[in-house]
Amino acid sequence: MNTDRLPGARSLALVGILFVIAPLPVLGSGYYIGVLSRILLFALFALALNIVFGHNDQLFLFMGGLGGVGAYTTALVADSFGVTPWIGLPVAALLCGVIAMSVSWVSARRRFTVILISILTLNLQLVFSEAFIGARDLTGGSTGFPYELFSLSGVADAVGVPTAVVLYYLILAFLLAGMVLYLWLIKSSRYGIAFEAIREDELAAESIGIDVVRYKAIAGFIAGVLIAIAGTLLAREASYITPSIFTFLAVDVIALIVLIVGGIRRTYGPIVGAIIVEVIEAALGTYAANWRTAIFGGLLIILFLYFRSGVIVAAEDLLEDWDISLGGGNGGTPTEADAES
Amino acid sequence: MVTVSTLAALAVDGLAFGASLALLGVGITLVYGLGEVLNLAIGAFAVIAAITAALLVDGGMSLPIAILAGLAFVGVFGLLVDRTLLSLVYRSEGEERILLGIFTTLGLTVLLEGIMVNYVSSRYSLPLNISPIDVGATVVTGTSAVSIVVTAVIIAVLFLFLNRTFLGKATRTIFQDERGARLVGIDPRKLRTLVFVLSAVVAGLAGILAAARSNVSVANSFQFTTFALIVSIVGGIRSLVGAVVAGLVLGLINTYANFFVGSYFATIILFGAAIVFLLVRPEVMSS
Numbered sequence: 329m330n331t332d333r334l335p336g337a338r339s340l341a342l343v344g345i346l347f348v349i350a351p352l353p354v355l356g357s358g359y360y361i362g363v364l365s366r367i368l369l370f371a372l373f374a375l376a377l378n379i380v381f382g383h384n385d386q387l388f389l390f391m392g393g394l395g396g397v398g399a400y401t402t403a404l405v406a407d408s409f410g411v412t413p414w415i416g417l418p419v420a421a422l423l424c425g426v427i428a429m430s431v432s433w434v435s436a437r438r439r440f441t442v443i444l445i446s447i448l449t450l451n452l453q454l455v456f457s458e459a460f461i462g463a464r465d466l467t468g469g470s471t472g473f474p475y476e477l478f479s480l481s482g483v484a485d486a487v488g489v490p491t492a493v494v495l496y497y498l499i500l501a502f503l504l505a506g507m508v509l510y511l512w513l514i515k516s517s518r519y520g521i522a523f524e525a526i527r528e529d530e531l532a533a534e535s536i537g538i539d540v541v542r543y544k545a546i547a548g549f550i551a552g553v554l555i556a557i558a559g560t561l562l563a564r565e566a567s568y569i570t571p572s573i574f575t576f577l578a579v580d581v582i583a584l585i586v587l588i589v590g591g592i593r594r595t596y597g598p599i600v601g602a603i604i605v606e607v608i609e610a611a612l613g614t615y616a617a618n619w620r621t622a623i624f625g626g627l628l629i630i631l632f633l634y635f636r637s638g639v640i641v642a643a644e645d646l647l648e649d650w651d652i653s654l655g656g657g658n659g660g661t662p663t664e665a666d667a668e669s
Numbered sequence: 670m671v672t673v674s675t676l677a678a679l680a681v682d683g684l685a686f687g688a689s690l691a692l693l694g695v696g697i698t699l700v701y702g703l704g705e706v707l708n709l710a711i712g713a714f715a716v717i718a719a720i721t722a723a724l725l726v727d728g729g730m731s732l733p734i735a736i737l738a739g740l741a742f743v744g745v746f747g748l749l750v751d752r753t754l755l756s757l758v759y760r761s762e763g764e765e766r767i768l769l770g771i772f773t774t775l776g777l778t779v780l781l782e783g784i785m786v787n788y789v790s791s792r793y794s795l796p797l798n799i800s801p802i803d804v805g806a807t808v809v810t811g812t813s814a815v816s817i818v819v820t821a822v823i824i825a826v827l828f829l830f831l832n833r834t835f836l837g838k839a840t841r842t843i844f845q846d847e848r849g850a851r852l853v854g855i856d857p858r859k860l861r862t863l864v865f866v867l868s869a870v871v872a873g874l875a876g877i878l879a880a881a882r883s884n885v886s887v888a889n890s891f892q893f894t895t896f897a898l899i900v901s902i903v904g905g906i907r908s909l910v911g912a913v914v915a916g917l918v919l920g921l922i923n924t925y926a927n928f929f930v931g932s933y934f935a936t937i938i939l940f941g942a943a944i945v946f947l948l949v950r951p952e953v954m955s956s
Contacts, residue, residue, distance in 0.1 A: 438951055443707075443767050447898065448947050454895050455940040462933025577891070581779060584772075622783025628776030632769060633757050 334508065335515045336595060343599065344504050351496055361492040365565050367599075367606045368499040372558040373583040374590065374598035375506050380551035382593040383514060383523045384544055386432055387446035389580050393456025394552060395559020396574030398424045400460070400467055402560045403477060403569065413477035417560055424556035425549040432548025436541040453576050460571035472570030475563045499561050503599075506554055511595065513550070519543065577621070585624060588631045674807040679924055685813035685882060687920020688820035692875035693893055694900030694912030695824065696868040702844045702907045704861045706758055706770035710750070710778040711872045712893030717781070718743040718873025719880040720887075723793035732795070740873045747869025750777065751862045759858065778890060785887040794884035795877060816878045823874060824913055827867075831909070840864060844907065872897070899943040905950075 347368070354360035373391055380386045388394075401420035406413040431452070435445045460467050467473075480498065484491040514520040522543045525533040534540050562579075563569040572578065582605065590601025608627075612620045693711060700708045722739030726732055754777060758770050799811025831837035842850040843857050850857060876893065879885050904915030919939060926935035 434948060438948070440951060441764065443764065443771065444947065444951055446771065447707075447902070448944065450895075451899070451902075451940050451943045451947070455937055455944070458933050458936045458940070462931070462937070577779060581775070618787050619783065621786065622780050625776050625778070625780030625783050628779060629754065629773050630776075632772035632776065 334511055336511050337508075339596075340504070340507055340511060343507075343596065344500075347500050347504075348497075351493060355489065355493060358490060358492050361490070361496055362565070363606055363610045365492065365496045365499055366609075367602045368496070368503045369558055369562050369565060369602075370582055370586050370606065371598045371602035372499070372503050372506055372554060372561075373579060374586040374601055375503070375510060376551040376554035376558065377583050377587050378592065378594075378598055379510065379513070379554075380428075380432070380547050382587065382597075383520075383527065384432075384547040385442050385527055386435065386544060386548065387442050388428070388431075388449050388548075388551060388555075389446050389576065390431075390449040390453035390456065391555050391583055392559075392574040392576055392579030393453040394424050394428060394555045395562060395579055396456055396460055396571065397427065398556025398559040399475070399563035399569055399574070401556075403473075403475060403563075404466060406477060412479075416477075417557065420560060421553045421556040424559075425552040428552025428555070429545045429549035433541060433545040436544040450576070453580065457571060457575055460574065467571065468569075470571055472568055474567065475569040476567050477560075477564060480564075495561075495565060499565070502557050502561065506557075507595075507599075509550070515595075519546065523547065581624065581628065585628055585631065588635065677804075677807040678809060679928055680921065681807075681809045681813050681817070683921035683924030684917060685816040685878075685920070686924055687917035688816045689875040689878050689882075689916075690896055690900050690920050691824065691913045691916025692820060692871050692878070693897035694904055694916045695827065695909055696872040696875070697897040697901045698904070698906060698909055698912045699864050699868045699871070700861075701901070702909075703840065703857075703864045704755070704759065704770075705767050706755060706774065707767065707898075707906075708865075708868065709771060709774040709894050709898075710781065710890075711868070711897050712895070713778045713781040713785075713890040714743050714747060714869045714872040715876025715879070715893045716785070716885055716887060716890040717746060717876070718870075719795065719876035719885040720785070720789050720793050722877055723795050723880060723885075724789070726795065732797070736795070736877055739877060740870050743873035744866050744870045747866045748862065750869075751865040755861070755865065759861070778894060782887055782890055785890075789887060792884040792886045793880055795880040797881050812881050816882065819874070819878065823871065827871070828909070836860070836863070896939075899939055902943045903946045 347364075351361055351364055354364075373395070377388060377391065380388050398417075398420040401423055402413050402416040405411065405416035405419045409415075431445075431449060434440075435448065440448065461470050463469075478498070480494045481491045484494045487494070514523065522533070522538050525536070525538055526540050526543060530540055559574065559579075563573060566573055586601035586605045587598060588601070589604050590597035590599065594600075608623075609620065612623060616623070693715065696711050696714075697708055700706055700711075718739040720739075721742045722735045725735035725738055730738070754773055755770075758766060758773055761769055797812050797815060799815060802809045802811055802814055829837075831841055839850065839855045840860050840863075842853070842855060843860060847857055872893075876885060876889075879889070879893075900912055900916045900919060903919060904911030904913070919942065922942070923935050923939055926938050
C-alpha cells in the first residue's frame with residue numbers, strides 16, 4: 329500500500345497481519361475462533377459508531393436493530409430471489425445505509441442535539457426489535473431460522489479447515505476494508521476535515537460554507553452500511569438468526585462500551601476496545617456467566633462517570649498493562665500503532 | 670361484530686394500562702424537569718417494587734402491607750441511588766449532564782437487571798382478588814377499576830403537593846428557574862433527592878399495578894423504561910399534565926390496537942407515535 333496516499337497504512341497492515349496469524353495457534357479450538365470472530369464483529373460495530381458518534385456527534389442507539397435489518401434482508405433477498413447472499417448483502421447494506429442516512433438527514437435538518445438523536449434511534453431500535461418478533465412470516469418470529477449463508481463450508485472443506493475459521497477471515501476482510509475506509513475518510517479526505525470542523529463548532533463550520541446536513545447524512549450512510557455488514561456476519565457467526573441477537577442490550581450497549589474502553593475517535597479504539605471487552609466477556613463466560621450482564625452494567629456506569637473525558641489517556645495506560653498481560657500476542661493489541669497523523 | 674360493551678370494557682382496561690403509563694411518565698418527567706437526568710432505570714424501580722411486594726406476599730404478609738413495604742423499599746433504594754450515582758452525575762452541567770445521566774442510568778438498569786435475574790428469575794403477580802364489577806351492560810375487571818382509582822388519587826395528591834405545599838412550590842420554582850430558586854434560598858440538591866425518591870415510589874406503584882393486572886418479571890424493567898420514555902416524549906418531557914394525558918391516551922390506543930391488530934403491531938404503534946412526536950415537536954425534549 330502506498331503510505332503517501334493512506335496515512336497509517338503501514339500500521340494497519342501490521343495489525344492486519346497480527347489478526348491473520350492470530351487464529352493459527354488455536355485453529356483446532358472452535359471456542360477461541362468464536363471469541364476472535366466476536367472481537368472483529370464488535371470492532372466493526374464500534375468502528376461504525378466511531379465514525380457516526382465519535383466524529384459526528386450522532387449517537388446511534390439502533391445498531392442492533394439496523395444490524396438485524398441487514399441480516400434479515402441479506403437472507404430474505406437471497407431466499408426470495410433465489411440469488412447468492414453475495415448479492416443479498418450489498419442490497420441489505422444499501423438499505424441500511426439509506427435508513428441511517430435518512431435518520432441523520434432528518435436529525436441534521438431539524439438540528440437535533442446528540443441527546444435527541446439518541447432517544448430517536450433508541451425508539452427506532454425498539455420498533456425494529458418488535459418487528460423482528462412480530463413479522464413471523466418473514467423472520468420466523470422469536471424462533472428464527474438457520475443462518476448458514478455464503479456457502480462457507482464448501483470453502484472450508486476445500487481448504488481443510490473448520491467453517492468457523494473461514495468465517496473469521498471473512499469478517500477480518502470486512503473489518504480491514506472498514507479500517508481502510510476509516511483511514512481514508514477521517515485521516516486523508518476532505519470529509520475528515522469537514523467532520524472535525526462541524527464537531528468543533530457547527531455554526532462556524534456552516535458559515536465557512538460546509539454543508540453540515542450533507543456531511544452528517546454521509547457519515548450516517550457509511551455507518552449504516554458497516555452496521556448492516558456487521559449484523560449479517562453476527563448472525564452468520566451464530567449460524568442461526570433470532571431477534572435476541574439484535575437487541576439493544578446485546579449490540580448497542582456492548583458496542584458503546586467497546587468504543588469508550590478503546591477510546592473514542594482513536595483509529596484503533598474499536599479494535600482495542602473489542603479485544604478488552606471480549607476477553608472480559610470470555611473470562612466471565614467461563615467463571616461467572618450469570619453475572620455477565622451485571623458486570624457490563626457496572627462497567628458502563630464506571631466508564632462514563634470516570635473515563636469519559638479522560639478515556640484516551642486512561643485507555644493508553646490500561647493498554648500498556650494489557651500488552652504485558654496478553655503477552656502471547658493472540659490478540660494483536662496495536663498500542664503504539666496509531667501515529668495520530 | 671364488536672359490541673359496544675366490549676369496546677367499553679376495552680376502554681376501562683386501556684385506562685388501567687394508561688394509568689401505569691401515566692405514573693411511569695410522571696416519574697420520568699419529575700426527575701428530568703428538576704435535574705435534567707433522564708432516568709432510564711425507572712423501569713427497574715417499578716420491577717423492584719413489584720417483586721418485593723410479591724415476595725413478601727409469598728412470605729405470608731398481607732397484601733396492603735406488602736405493597737406499602739415494596740414501595741418503601743424502592744423509595745429507600747431510590748434514595749441510595751440519588752446519594753451515590755446521581756451525586757456524581759450532578760457534578761457536570763448542561764448537555765454533558767444529560768448525556769451522563771442517560772449513560773449512568775442505562776448502566777444502572779443493566780446492572781440491576783443483571784443482578785436480579787440471578788435471584789428473582791420467575792414471573793411475579795399480585796392478584797388483588799376483586800370480583801368483576803357490573804356497570805350497566807359492561808363487566809369491568811375489579812383490578813382495572815382499582816388501578817384507575819388508585820392512580821387518580823395518587824396523581825391528585827401529587828398535584829396538590831406541587832401546587833399547594835411550600836415544598837411543592839419550591840420544587841416547581843426549580844422547574845422554571847434554577848438560579849432564581851437558589852437566589853431565594855432553595856437548595857436544589859435536597860429537592861432533587863426528594864423528587865427522585867418520589868419518582869421511584871410512583872414508578873414502583875406503576876410496577877405493582879402492572880403485577881396486579883397480569884405479572885411482572887425482571888425482563889419487564891427495560892420495557893417499562895421505554896414506556897416511560899414514550900409517554901414523556903408524547904406528553905412533553907417537562908409537563909406533568911402532559912405525561913398524565915399522554916399516558917392515558919397511549920394506554921387506550923395500545924389496548925384497542927392490541928385487540929384489533931395484535932400485540933406486536935400495537936407496540937410498534939406506541940414507538941411509532943413517539944418517533945412521530947420527536948420529529949414533529951423535537952423541542953419537547955430539549956431544555
